[in-house]
Amino acid sequence: MNKKLISILALAGLFVINGCTNLAEHVLDEASVQGLSDRQAADGIIAPVYARLPDIFQHTNYFAIQEISTDEAILPYRGGTDWGDNGIYLAMHQHTHTSTDPNIRNTWQFILQGLSRAIIATNTLPTLNDPVTKTYLAEARGMRAYYNLLTLDLFGLVFVKDDLGATSSILRGEQAVDYLKNEFLAVEPNLETTVGPGRLTKGAVWGLLARLYLNAAVYRDRYAAQFTFKSEDMDKVVEYCDKIISSGQYQLSKDYFAIFNSDNHDNKELIFAVDQRADLNGHNRMAYFSLSGDQFPIPAYPNANGTDGPGITPDYYRTWVNAYAPADPSVDPRFYKQNLRIYSNPADSCVAEADFNINRGILRGQQYGLIRRNGVFLKCPDGKFKVAKLYHDTRNRPTQAVDFTEQIDFTVAGSNYNTGYRVEKYEFSKKSVSGRNFGEADIIILRLADIYMMRAEAKLRKSNDAASALADVNVVRAARNVTTPPPALSSMSLDLLFRERGFEFYWEMLRRTDMIRFGKYEGTWTEKTNTDKFKRIFPIPQTAVDGASNLPGYLKQNDSY
Known part of the structure; x- marks a missing residue:
């Protein structure tokens, strides 16, 4: 197939996953895509690899299942007329969701579409001769690992696929963790360091490796009564966090809320983020989701208001x-x-x-x-x-x-x-005409404060080094000094660290993963009493299970669903 044709197909976003396995190419007329340079073709191939991130991180997708399932966010049936949605937000909060939940289905589909595009890119970029393809290939393969990290965390499995014509193999547990480690390590040498938080960089991979090692105990034995955090895993968390901190490339923001401003793309605390700048048609809705319908943040636009969505418990x-x-x-x-x-x-x-x-x-x-x-x-x-x-x-x-x-x-x-x-x-955003569009702030996937917090946790879990952990946490607290910073803490423990992560990262889509790792997810909070450990992962959408029915035994539904 013409290499430039492949790039246009990728750019158009025509590669989707039906169910979960069919990564099919859809071929268009070659006559319409002649004349591209190899650099243009490479740009056209890598762009779609990232293009599903805004959809994944939309407020009703990844946010809903990572936050509304926890003690940080709750979304009732407002006034008996708004946000009813057939009870899906009530069920998510109460851990009674099912395999037909549309938010779970949409999140799954967007992640797998991103995975599909990454696989397309890893197969097509080697056909091009421009020097940039070496970096792009590393990014595409690294993004394939990142999308699989999401499926592992949310659904308990990863998909391994190299050949476009082959059926994906599925890994779980230890095998899945090892696969992701090796993939991230394989791409790190060829990644750049200064291309901004919207692309995968060495720093982003170091941070994702730290996150993988920190959660490896959960991923290996999802339903354990008590997770076993291996000493060697915690050493790796510290190693990769040290790399990021000692690189000097990132900096804690003095103004906490500047991290989440519309112009945050250049904030030095960001390591990896969903690029939502206006010239890339940024459209996240994080700012309007919780506000009242009678709160109007922009004098220029009288239709830009909130939606009376979730509150905190x-x-x-x-x-x-x-x-x-x-x-x-x-x-x-x-x-x-x-x-x-x-x-x-x-x-x-x-x-x-x-x-x-x-x-x-x-x-x-x-x-x-x-x-x-x-x-x-x-x-x-x-x-x-x-x-x-x-x-x-x-x-x-x-x-x-x-x-x-x-x-x-x-x-x-x-x-x-x-x-x-x-x-x-x-x-x-000052440019939002309705409140439901033009959210220009990059949505954060990984930032420097999390690196300090992960290092602190690893030190606590390995050797109960409370002094070092306390120092890391207090570094983050002291950095927020554009006004009076929060008072320094005088002691540290895992419970205090969990509380501190709640203060630093609230509503950043980390809470569910944190609660599971800290053994809090089966707890009781407002309107939630379910203690079923099988709810630590979500059901595979029924549409995906049905779509794979032609391969008996290939895609097994998660326990209890």
Whole structure:
């Protein structure tokens, strides 16, 4: 087949997985793709390898199954009219989800489509002569390993496929862990170091290897009563974390929330991320997902509002309260950043458009903001925008204040539009015309703070080196010093480290994996009492099992589903 034809096919995203096994090429007319240089062809092949990441990390896909399944996020049936979705978010939180869950299915399909495109690239890039193909080939093979790391973590298996015409083989447990180790190690020498967080780099592979070794005990024996963290695995975690830290290439951000700003692509804390910059049609929805439908973050766009999605559970909130009592949790700058001051006379408050920015972090209590009437924002006599107490006007409940409460659950009262403290971690893009598009912030897969935290955990698990672990955690805390940093901790243990990971990485899609590794996932929290250890991995979507039915015994459903 013409090598340039292959690149166009990859760029067009025509390679999909039916069920889970058929990585088929769809051939177009060669006449339409002549005239590309080998460099152009290589660019066209590598781009689709990354192109499924935004879909995987969409708020209703990977976020839903990594966060709403935990104690950090809960999404009730809002007001009895919104986010019902046939009960899938209630089931996810209560660990009663099934193999027909559409969010699980979509996540599976997008991951496997990314895997398919990576395999296409590893087969086609060697046919090109441009020097860049050596790096691109390493990236494609490394991304194949990354997508398989996701399937291992979520579904307990990896797919091994080198030849386009062959059927994938499936590995689980120790074999899967060893395969991924070898794949990451094989590509590391040929990766670049300075191409930015949106592409796979040496630093990203070191971080992913650390993450793999840290979780290897779980992946080897998924349903163990107690996981066995091998000393040699923990040594590897420390080794790869040391490589990243000593490289000097990355830097902890002084401003915690700057890590999640719309321009975060150049933030030196990011190691690996989903590139969502505007010129790449960034469209993540992380910023609008939790906000009230009556919170409007952009004066220029009166249709850009929140969706009254998930809140945090009281259980998670109380970890902050208990850590800092009698002080308020806002003494920790990771908890909250006040951009919009609480006005002493809200009815008469006036703010220039350039000065209006909504608050960030965990939002509690009465909310203030732009007041919309008949589709436009009210203005003061001086032309500035009027800011006042918010009410649920868009929900036709003008007497009910947007006053977020700690309590949130699946009762009628607990499912109201005002229940649950909300999270505004990623910055709401100034270019969003509807709130549901143009989220320009890169979605973080791996950042430097996690490297320090993983190294701390490995030292605790190997030799209970609490002093070294404490030093690593306090390095991260002290770095957040654009305002007063959180007070240094005086002791460290695995339970304290788990709590600290909750403070540092809330709503970053790490919580489920963390809870399993720390033995917390079968615990009890708001609206969740299920203690079934088989829920540590998700069901293989029924559509995939059915699609592989022509190969008896090939794709076995996970236990209990």
